[in-house]
Amino acid sequence: MTVILDGETLTPEDVAAVARGGEDARIASEARERVRTSRSRVEDVLEGGEAVYGVNTGFGELVDERIPREDLETLQTNLLRSHAAGGRRELDREAVRAMMVTRINALLVGHSGIREVVVDRLLELLNEGVRPVVPSHGSLGASGDLAPLAHMSLVLVGEGEAWVESGDGPERLPGEEALASIGAEPLTLAPKEGLALINGTQLTVGIAALAIVNGEELLLAADVAGALTTEVTLGTTASSHPAIHDVRPHEGQRASAEHVRELTAGSEVVEAHRNCDRVQDAYSLRCLPQVHGAARDSISHLREAVEVELNSATDNPLVFSAGRADDRASGTDRAAVLSGGNFHGEPLALRLEYARLALTDLTAIAERRIDRLLNPNLQEDHLPPFLAPESGLQSGYMLLQYTAAALLNESRSLGASVTDNTPVSGGQEDHVSMSAQSAYNARQVLENARRVVASELVAASQAAEFVDRAFDAGALSLGRGTGAAYDAVRGVVPPLREDRPVREDVEGVLELLENGDLLESVGEAL
CATH class of the missing domain: 1.10.275.10 (Fumarase/aspartase (N-terminal domain))
Structure with missing residues (x-):
């Protein structure tokens, strides 16, 4: 093109x-x-x-x-x-x-x-x-x-x-x-x-534009990871029922709930425990639509500003016709050059900070789901500690959560640059937006979130290997979308049978996210 x-x-x-x-x-x-x-x-x-x-x-x-x-x-x-x-x-x-x-x-x-x-x-x-x-x-x-x-x-x-x-x-x-x-x-x-x-503002808006595209892809992948985790931990998808979200109709929340329903449609695993005794799941599963949806809304909010900024004149001074500058007294089309502040990055900086916070919390809920997949104090009975086939002799995916926690810590430590102000140019430029740093921080948080979502996909796919233990009915199929995600992960990461360098597993899934292959596979299945 x-x-x-x-x-x-x-x-x-x-x-x-x-x-x-x-x-x-x-x-x-x-x-x-x-x-x-x-x-x-x-x-x-x-x-x-x-x-x-x-x-x-x-x-x-x-x-x-x-x-x-x-x-x-x-x-x-x-x-x-x-x-x-x-x-x-x-x-x-x-x-x-x-x-x-x-x-x-x-x-x-x-x-x-x-x-x-x-x-x-x-x-x-x-x-x-x-x-x-x-x-x-x-x-x-x-x-x-x-x-x-x-x-x-x-x-x-x-x-x-x-x-x-x-x-x-x-x-x-x-x-x-x-x-x-x-x-x-x-x-x-x-x-x-x-x-x-x-x-x-082109450094700021350029990075922000890329963050929007990457962020929207990541939110879809996070829904996939969360839906797969819900499924393999025998959680319920009832929390994504449209009736719940119709009475609190935030756009992002409804979109995430609908996505979870589509991903898990046709799941024999969900159907097999639909009438179990568990009344409701932990928040990291039950509130997925609300948390992912709020993050989705923040990226939409950033998109609104970026789409305006991409097609705006942001230098100074700006050149107009006299008529355009409301100086029509002369009746001519002479030039009018006006000094203003369209270069100020505040409209982008504030929304980038909002997106940074939202993506940090997306990382936080994914990290909690990873812990729920691995932690023997939180796991369902069919899952072995740390998803290791021979727990004790093997540590399995124990360290996945460590790295997720470290990445989350880094994202939380990146402060709000836009609230800082250092006057420059002899005091003439006495209020600045620090929008470029806001863009860098949002970009880093997004990269951290992507890696944590990749880690959740690794862990959830390994947990899928043990789902049949929970039932007497033999092998049960995953949902159309979650099953496609599992197959895509297994295309680059084999089931964990013995301990191996875990980083390589995460890198393989990270590449699926970065090149769009995982979402493409899921999209074809839906």
Whole structure:
């Protein structure tokens, strides 16, 4: 597929297709016209001679410094150089490509005043597999993700460094050599263009877009793991009955309950103990729809903000026609350049924190179900301690819960970055969102949650090996969806007959989650 960029319709799935899947992107013709119009308005401002922030003035605290006309191009290049101050580890390929495609789309909204050639060159880097080297830390989420975007943009002027994809694997090259590898030359930035490239929320929104896609997949996988655990521990699916959720109709809760019903449909195991003496299950089983559903709602809440942000102009200042800026007195279409704060990451940061908390609690309930599968003080009678065929001689999956608990602890320790504030730029930028750190934290929590869900699938599949012990009826089938999940797990992890390195089992299932194979297998069965 080719993702069409028009400044209006980019979705998280599009971002994932480019960033993760390596798909190409193309610019829609109507978006090109908006870019040209916006640039012409910047030229009008330059001809008028008035002071305009970032066009012919200094930046931040240096806003009162007027820059001579002959130095305006140097001003923009100096901006990239001085703001390329990031540190720590490099961003991975996925995050950088997400930042690139979202930045291009934001420029296509048509209020940034950048030339078409600059947007085209950034698109060329993306499509040709040239990935700027971008340190992960330096953004405060206002004035946008300045430092990471500056590192990204340096390659356009032949500076910085980039990874260039080739048949022999990626090669790290200086910026000018990276450009030469695709037959391109360094650009000379015109007035306003350096600021247009680095002033925005694209690191934050790019990572958030990927987190939405990954998070929604994870929530489906968590429902699968929880439903399988419910089944093999002889829990009841009555807690997912639609009548319960119709009288408390939270959208996510109803979706999770419906998913559990679909997954366990046709289960002979559920049917065999439908009339048992147990009245109700522990909360980690009985409240699955409520907890998973609340997490699902948090990701939906994040999606709402990200879908707006992906198709928004987030730099500063923004370029409008006079009419669009409600200054119609002159009756002309002269340019109006307005300074504002669309670069501020708060709308994303707050929702990322909410998603982080929700995914942490998703991890917590999965860890509790793992313990219920393994713990001899909590297990059903048909399950051996720690799911080891020869308990005592073997430790089985005892340490699965240890690692799950450690991952949960890390997720709980990642605090709310958005509530921090460190004024910068001589006090001019006196309230910042720290949205990039919120995005990093949400991404880490999501990775931790995925590993814990993979661990639950490993343990629940092993528990399935002992279900027949509970009945006199012989082998009983699992549900259509849970049975497909069990088969998918068994395709990479054989039943545990003797102790072995448990990490390898989890890694095998983790790969099923990351490449989508588990959900694909389950979906085909439903």
